[in-house]
Amino acid sequence: MLNNIIETIFSMRFLLQVIRLATPIIFASIGAFVAASCGIGNIAIESIMTFAALAGIIGSYLSGSAWVGVIVAVIVGMLTALLITFFSMRLGADPFLIMIALNTFADAVAIFILFQFTGEKGSSASLATKSLGVIDIPIIKDIPIIGEIFSGQYVLTYVCWILVILTFIVLYKTPLGMRMRACGLNADAAKTAGINVERLQKLSLALSGLFAALGGAYLSINYLKIFTKGMVSGQGWMGVAANGIANGNYLSLILSAIIFSFFRAVSIIFSSNSSFPTDLVGAIPYLSVFIILTVVSIVNYYRIKRGKVEEQ
Amino acid sequence: MKETILKLDNVTKVYPNGTVANRDINMEFEKGEIHSVVGENGAGKSTLMKMIFGIEKPSSGTITYKGQEAKFNSSMDAIHAGIGMVHQHFMLIPSFSIVDNIILGDEPTKSIFIDQNEATKKCQELSDKYDFELDVTAKVSTLSVAKRQKVEILKTLYRDAELIILDEPTSVLTPQETEKLFDQLRQFKQQGHTIIFISHKLEEVKKISDKISVIRNGVSKGTYLNEELTMEQLTNLIIGRDLDSDMDKYKTHEDFNNEKALEVKNLYMEKNNKPVLDNISFAVKKGEILGVAGVEGNGQQELVKCITGLEETAYTGDIFICGNRVNDFNIKKRRDVGMAYIPEDRMNDGVAGELPISDNLISTYYTREDINKKVFMDTKKIDEVSEELVKTFAVKTKTAKANVNSLSGGNVQKVVVAREYNTNSKFMIAEQPTHGIDIGSEEFVHHKLIEMRNAGAGILLVSANLNEVMNLSDRIIVMFDGKIAGYFKDANDVDESDLGMYMLGAKRQSIEETGGALND
Numbered sequence: 055m056l057n058n059i060i061e062t063i064f065s066m067r068f069l070l071q072v073i074r075l076a077t078p079i080i081f082a083s084i085g086a087f088v089a090a091s092c093g094i095g096n097i098a099i100e101s102i103m104t105f106a107a108l109a110g111i112i113g114s115y116l117s118g119s120a121w122v123g124v125i126v127a128v129i130v131g132m133l134t135a136l137l138i139t140f141f142s143m144r145l146g147a148d149p150f151l152i153m154i155a156l157n158t159f160a161d162a163v164a165i166f167i168l169f170q171f172t173g174e175k176g177s178s179a180s181l182a183t184k185s186l187g188v189i190d191i192p193i194i195k196d197i198p199i200i201g202e203i204f205s206g207q208y209v210l211t212y213v214c215w216i217l218v219i220l221t222f223i224v225l226y227k228t229p230l231g232m233r234m235r236a237c238g239l240n241a242d243a244a245k246t247a248g249i250n251v252e253r254l255q256k257l258s259l260a261l262s263g264l265f266a267a268l269g270g271a272y273l274s275i276n277y278l279k280i281f282t283k284g285m286v287s288g289q290g291w292m293g294v295a296a297n298g299i300a301n302g303n304y305l306s307l308i309l310s311a312i313i314f315s316f317f318r319a320v321s322i323i324f325s326s327n328s329s330f331p332t333d334l335v336g337a338i339p340y341l342s343v344f345i346i347l348t349v350v351s352i353v354n355y356y357r358i359k360r361g362k363v364e365e366q
Numbered sequence: 367m368k369e370t371i372l373k374l375d376n377v378t379k380v381y382p383n384g385t386v387a388n389r390d391i392n393m394e395f396e397k398g399e400i401h402s403v404v405g406e407n408g409a410g411k412s413t414l415m416k417m418i419f420g421i422e423k424p425s426s427g428t429i430t431y432k433g434q435e436a437k438f439n440s441s442m443d444a445i446h447a448g449i450g451m452v453h454q455h456f457m458l459i460p461s462f463s464i465v466d467n468i469i470l471g472d473e474p475t476k477s478i479f480i481d482q483n484e485a486t487k488k489c490q491e492l493s494d495k496y497d498f499e500l501d502v503t504a505k506v507s508t509l510s511v512a513k514r515q516k517v518e519i520l521k522t523l524y525r526d527a528e529l530i531i532l533d534e535p536t537s538v539l540t541p542q543e544t545e546k547l548f549d550q551l552r553q554f555k556q557q558g559h560t561i562i563f564i565s566h567k568l569e570e571v572k573k574i575s576d577k578i579s580v581i582r583n584g585v586s587k588g589t590y591l592n593e594e595l596t597m598e599q600l601t602n603l604i605i606g607r608d609l610d611s612d613m614d615k616y617k618t619h620e621d622f623n624n625e626k627a628l629e630v631k632n633l634y635m636e637k638n639n640k641p642v643l644d645n646i647s648f649a650v651k652k653g654e655i656l657g658v659a660g661v662e663g664n665g666q667q668e669l670v671k672c673i674t675g676l677e678e679t680a681y682t683g684d685i686f687i688c689g690n691r692v693n694d695f696n697i698k699k700r701r702d703v704g705m706a707y708i709p710e711d712r713m714n715d716g717v718a719g720e721l722p723i724s725d726n727l728i729s730t731y732y733t734r735e736d737i738n739k740k741v742f743m744d745t746k747k748i749d750e751v752s753e754e755l756v757k758t759f760a761v762k763t764k765t766a767k768a769n770v771n772s773l774s775g776g777n778v779q780k781v782v783v784a785r786e787y788n789t790n791s792k793f794m795i796a797e798q799p800t801h802g803i804d805i806g807s808e809e810f811v812h813h814k815l816i817e818m819r820n821a822g823a824g825i826l827l828v829s830a831n832l833n834e835v836m837n838l839s840d841r842i843i844v845m846f847d848g849k850i851a852g853y854f855k856d857a858n859d860v861d862e863s864d865l866g867m868y869m870l871g872a873k874r875q876s877i878e879e880t881g882g883a884l885n886d
Contacts, residue, residue, distance in 0.1 A: 228480060248441055
């Protein structure tokens with residue numbers, strides 16, 4: 055039986071599963087990363103994804119177009135992010151409290167709104183909604199193995215990987231990105247160089263909201279084609295955790311996100327195998343976050359002890 | 367006939383809480399001069415500079431720059447107008463390269479990308495033009511303090527600053543580095559730049575300035591040509607009385623049986639695979655002040671952290687405080703065996719700014735029996751103790767219940783010194799005890815340190831301020847590159863430039879010679 059599982063892990067089907075599961079986590083990760091590199095810890099990714107997932111499905115239902123759904127999701131995501139800046143920068147509240155509040159009531163608000171539209175509290179199954187499909191890339195799709203990996207993926211998965219590259223270019227190769235990173239590394243230095251720190255932080259949070267929203271939209275419009283209660287289930291937090299592990303390193307950010315997705319896929323295989331208690335198996339991805347974070351902090355602790363850490 | 371570049375007319379700044387930082391300041395700066403602005407902490411120099419640089423707006427009065435009224439909304443406007451400022455605390459990003467730090471905010475681009483080649487070329491040319499001897503592709507985190515300052519100056523030159531404000535630029539430099547900086551400032555002057563120089567160090571002000579403006583309590587005490595002022599007159603203008611700077615005459619010489627307050631043996635520590643403390647051995651006897659001179663970043667900080675117990679990196683060697691081996695002691699235990707500590711970063715490590723002065727005055731010995739009754743604190747006694755300390759240390763405040771944040775830098779330092787003084791410890795580490803505070807408070811702190819010394823405390827004085835080290839110390843060691851590079855048995859026989867040579871590594875004593883630091 056264990057052989058079975060190991061065999062599955064090394065199969066193509068499993069790889070494709072990881073790619074599908076990685077999309078929302080990577081969206082969440084780059085969302086957390088852009089905000090963090092500008093000096094703002096965005097821990098509201100999870101709730102933004104929830105709002106966006108619901109907004110996307112409702113947008114798609116009302117307009118009859120999946121793309122309009124994505125746009126509505128993105129707008130809602132960015133507005134939620136800007137709401138945080140409004141409360142923290144304009145009204146002077148502690149941004150972390152706002153974000154905790156958002157996370158706390160996100161699920162409940164989503165269900166409340168869902169109920170208004172469908173009369174149900176569990177899912178949007180009764181709404182006739184449109185969803186985005188997959189993209190087949192000509193020529194490539196006929197190449198064995200490569201074709202399976204690079205062709206036939208969900209639309210927003212392609213958008214995700216394009217954004218991974220674009221975000222890197224903007225952050226590390228353009229003046230805007232350099233200024234944003236400067237705000238995160240030493241806001242006073244950025245300020246005295248004549249940079250409007252507050253404006254850039256708002257922008258970075260809006261971008262963060264945009265990425266998180268795409269992650270939410272992927273779940274409801276592209277991948278599951280339906281909104282269900284609690285569907286984000288910690289994927290936003292995994293993005294936040296990946297950002298914590300990356301500690302400013304973009305490559306390790308993406309790698310961490312992929313590792314988390316791997317464990318999510320593993321947990322799905324185990325849970326389809328009835329001989330394991332499902333609750334325990336369902337905990338695998340979260341346990342992996344816990345264990346990886348612990349290992350990373352222990353390693354960092356000893357690096358500091360040995361005096362090997364450079365000044366940021 | 368010289369042309370006026372900057373003119374202040376009746377500039378007044380009143381903060382929303384009613385504090386008057388500047389009142390009716392009138393000053394005139396001419397193109398191509400080095401013009402110093404001096405005054406005590408809290409006299410209003412910084413506020414004035416912030417107004418010139420656009421960070422603050424004057425409440426009334428006008429600032430005229432190049433013949434036009436300057437209404438800067440932010441430092442961006444000031445930078446565009448051609449004003450540059452080198453802040454006392456460097457505004458650099460250590461993990462960025464020199465180039466990136468310089469171009470930040472005004473990046474050369476090729477389509478939407480930063481043009482790194484162009485940027486590097488421009489910065490290198492600029493550095494070479496002024497003989498800064500920098501490799502502009504290096505990361506700032508790898509640079510010495512003096513080089514970081516050069517980067518700060520390059521930042522202003524890159525933005526074509528005509529008027530450069532330097533806020534306490536020499537506070538982190540050795541005499542030789544200061545000399546070099548002054549040469550460069552003179553070069554800038556030749557090329558028509560105007561320099562506003564802010565400093566506490568009056569010798570330096572006298573050395574470099576064409577003109578000197580004095581501010582006291584927010585009010586201008588006039589602008590003078592350098593040559594028409596003597597040192598005594600200048601001091602008198604700044605603090606309103608004469609200064610008493612000869613500390614030696616206050617020292618008494620009692621015998622404390624050569625007992626050692628601190629003994630450090632073969633201390634060794636690595637960071638980034640490089641030794642930052644390399645076999646350090648010395649002792650501080652009771653009733654003496656041992657001065658540690660050195661350019662910042664040569665191991666002094668790590669040394670202090672090892673002794674106080676703040677260091678997290680592993681090290682080898684032995685540390686004894688009043689005869690107890692304290693390597694495995696936590697900070698509280700070290701204090702219990704007789705350590706007191708005046709930290710360099712007073713706002714972060716020295717006080718809790720949001721709490722009242724009274725709480726801060728007992729925070730390192732709050733478990734002492736006279737103020738701590740088994741369950742509750744004896745608030746009455748604490749009030750007594752703190753009122754007393756506020757009085758004897760002349761902390762400028764209405765009440766000991768006020769928050770520490772409401773005090774000026776010099777007064778915060780007095781709170782820290784008062785607290786540590788009141789521990790009656792036999793060993794004290796004073797780390798940059800007068801860094802960035804005015805000469806009046808400085809004098810006061812010095813007197814208190816001497817008083818503790820006379821009462822039999824051993825004091826380890828770590829300071830980047832050479833005058834302070836030379837004035838206060840009985841013996842001196844110089845740290846360079848993690849080692850004790852020089853040891854002087856009698857601080858009175860040391861000459862400043864000689865000390866500077868050791869600080870820069872140009873001279874170095876043998877192990878036998880520096881061994882006296884432990885054994886004398």
